[in-house]
Amino acid sequence: MAYKERLEPLTDSDKKQVRKNIIGAGIFAAFSIGLCTVVAYNMDMTLSGVMLYFLVGFMVLFFGVIVFIAGSAVLDLRSGYKTIITGTITDKERYQHRTRNSKGHSKNSQPRYILHFDDKKVTVQYNHFSQVHVGDEIDLHYAKRSGLSLSVDILNNGTEKTVAGADEALSLQDKIKQISQEKASVEKKEYPLTKEDLKALRKYRNGKLITNFIFLILFCFFALAFLIPMAASKWFIIPEIFFIGGIFLCFRWIVKCISKYFKDKSMGMKIVAISQVKDKQISSGNGKQQYRISSAYGTYPVDKPVYDALKIGDSVFSFHGKHSDWLIGMHTEKSGYIPG
Incomplete structure (x- = not known):
């Protein structure tokens, strides 16, 4: 099946999933602010000079990411539409790389789960990634601005495609x-x-x-x-x-x-x-x-x-x-x- 995209209105269930991104970003931001405040208060820390600039730069970067995540979800809600991707899965990919911090310690990044539709690649959530198999023909409901997969409908399972026999x-x-x-x-x-x-x-x-x-x-x-x-x-x-x-x-x-x-x-x-x-x-x-x-x-x-x-x-x-x-x-x- 050829890769196709079409627009359809967001359902109430879709809107709930998109709102979870906004709520999650807000909770994480509030928790981080509270934690930093408690640590600074207990340490009786006085900020000045380079340390102050470093902290301000970090906070701007941190809240920029939070605003981007929440803002993308808000744009999806304001548009009121989702993208439905129709196609046959030709491959599945789990992408994860190792990063190093300033102390030289390495750790694994958050894994990304990618579905291949020939030369097209779409990042989805793990529950949708594990639900489908190579060869399946699917409808993938997708919030494009926030990059969130909302649901997946399997149109034709890859292991159920019919083949002609001698008699039937x-x-x-x-x-x-x-x-x-x-x-x-x-x-x-x-x-x-x-x-x-x-x-x-x-x-x-x-x-x-x-x-x-x-x-x-x-x-x-x-x-x-x-x-x-x-x-x-x-x-x-x-x-x-x-x-x-x-x-x-x-x-x-x-x-x-x-x-x-x-x-x-x-x-x-x-x-x-x-x-x-x-x-x-x-x-x-x-x-x-x-x-x-x-x-x-x-x-x-x-x-x-x-x-x-x-x-x-x-x-x-x-x-x-x-x-x-x-x-x-x-x-x-x-x-x-x-x-x-």
Whole structure:
């Protein structure tokens, strides 16, 4: 379906969503002013010279952004119209980059969710981004000045497009169901673990262990940080219960992770499951791009040639540990075997 835009009046529901932007901006501005006032009063801070100019410049910039957000929403309300974008989604993209502050510390920016309509790109909210899939024909209701997606109507699901058969036209979804029924035995079938499978399981286990150990170290550090200065305080027990609980959970996750690996190894079997590609997504930022496909059994990173070759509804064989259900790898007819 070709990309089209048309104007329609805002409904009462649309106006409520646009007003939320104005209310949110006002609440955030009021909170920020109150916080700065309390801090300045408690510090008994006297501003002069460079510090005064810096603070004034910051406040002008800060409130300029607030006015822009609220003003865009007001313009949408005054116009009384929204843009309805009609087209077929050709790709989905999650964009996020890393920024550095004046101290050299880096952090992730707020992610942006982008729908591709051939050469057109539209930024939408996450709930609308997750609601649609590549190949869907949609009506996207959009407040253009404030850049706010209001709602989405799916006109024709990408996995339900009909294709002609020998005797009758069957939808692609019906064909997928038929394939699943024909290969039901494959979904339940077990195969022995190979050396490559054990290597993939160890890699998955090590990744989980590293994450849990990082959380464990953080909880231990903060538990000690509160233990020393607050030992004489009557509120001492409250943060300690929280941090000790966190330490216990980290130990529990570590033990479960190691246990799952050794049970998989002792069983020596893996499960092969068949599913279909449900969605495709690009994650981009800082000049890098990652390509992912989604199926009923999870989301898998793939190379760009594989990403471009796979279509919605293509069969995917995924290999999992029998006990842990950890992903070992997957196989498609167009890409061959892809390690987990």
